[in-house]
Amino acid sequence: xxxxxxxxxxxxxxxxxxxxxxxxxxxxxxxxxxxxxxxxxxxxxxxxxxxxxxxxxxxxxxxxxxxxxxxxxxxxxxxxxxxxxxxxxxxxxxxxxxxxxxxxxxxxxxxxxx
Amino acid sequence: xxxxxxxxxxxxxxxxxxxxxxxxxxxxxxxxxxxxxxxxxxxxxxxxxxxxxxxxxxxxxxxxxxxxxxxxxxxxxxxxxxxxxxxxxxxxxxxxxxxxxxxxxxxxxxxxxx
Numbered sequence: 001x002x003x004x005x006x007x008x009x010x011x012x013x014x015x016x017x018x019x020x021x022x023x024x025x026x027x028x029x030x031x032x033x034x035x036x037x038x039x040x041x042x043x044x045x046x047x048x049x050x051x052x053x054x055x056x057x058x059x060x061x062x063x064x065x066x067x068x069x070x071x072x073x074x075x076x077x078x079x080x081x082x083x084x085x086x087x088x089x090x091x092x093x094x095x096x097x098x099x100x101x102x103x104x105x106x107x108x109x110x111x112x113x114x
Numbered sequence: 115x116x117x118x119x120x121x122x123x124x125x126x127x128x129x130x131x132x133x134x135x136x137x138x139x140x141x142x143x144x145x146x147x148x149x150x151x152x153x154x155x156x157x158x159x160x161x162x163x164x165x166x167x168x169x170x171x172x173x174x175x176x177x178x179x180x181x182x183x184x185x186x187x188x189x190x191x192x193x194x195x196x197x198x199x200x201x202x203x204x205x206x207x208x209x210x211x212x213x214x215x216x217x218x219x220x221x222x223x224x225x226x227x228x
Binding site for chain 2: 043106
């Protein structure tokens, strides 16, 4: 069965410093993996997706993630945090069962200090 | 602009009342989904539809019902059988239900009990 674990429920960084949000997954198959961002009282916006092409995936707003099969990880990074990056981030794995069901991590809240 | 529209943004339910949440998309997507989000938790799948006139139960379907009479519309009814309906409800759609397709989300409906 597929599952995803976000290792930190809350991460706090200073503006201009790097961001690292950690995600480990479990999958019986070669998974499709996604990172989504959610601002307060809003829906989720897709940041990036991995679907078995390049292992380093670039997304919007300067975010990127690296798929590491040996470590079953898909950590999200950004070289320099901006105040507007403060939000909730979800790591998501998609299984191969009918319906394209997504399995969500519990979320990591990112705070950015001025 | 193409997207997903959820209405209303806020909804209040009285004891014993059924309420219906609207979800409309103009992305020409085949698949649509309903999720429930509780504070500090990831999203949980209520129902999904891979094509018009077809829908399947998700992980927490009890107390909810849906219909898919048109490609663009996937309304969710929260029935009086749902004893703890207070949550943030998110509708999503994807081009199809294959596992590598990302889902696009609306801005949600927040349901509360009066």
